[in-house]
């Protein structure tokens with residue numbers, strides 16, 4: 455019995471199984487619309503977020519330096535943004551327009567100007 459061939463067959467077989475598992479996972483999960491936002495003194499990046507009305511979105515925040523807040527009052531959503539952690543907000547914009555979001559946790563002398571725009575079309 456040739457062990458080399460058996461081993462190769464095993465590797466090919468397990469590769470196909472692996473690809474199949476990845477594909478079925480990818481196609482069975484609903485696609486998430488994730489927007490990654492980085493907060494640092496004293497800005498959000500990006501500071502302009504574009505979403506589609508009626509399409510669920512997830513905003514995922516990280517802070518590069520200190521504790522921040524994200525507040526989007528027109529949609530009544532907010533979260534703390536803790537350094538070293540990911541904060542996620544899920545929401546579906548139900549109205550179109552341009553809305554302001556801002557940091558609502560005092561983070562230093564530029565805090566008052568830490569804001570951005572959400573544009574829903």
Ligand SMILES: [Cu+2]
Nearest residue numbers: 557559561565
């Ligand atoms: Cu702030």
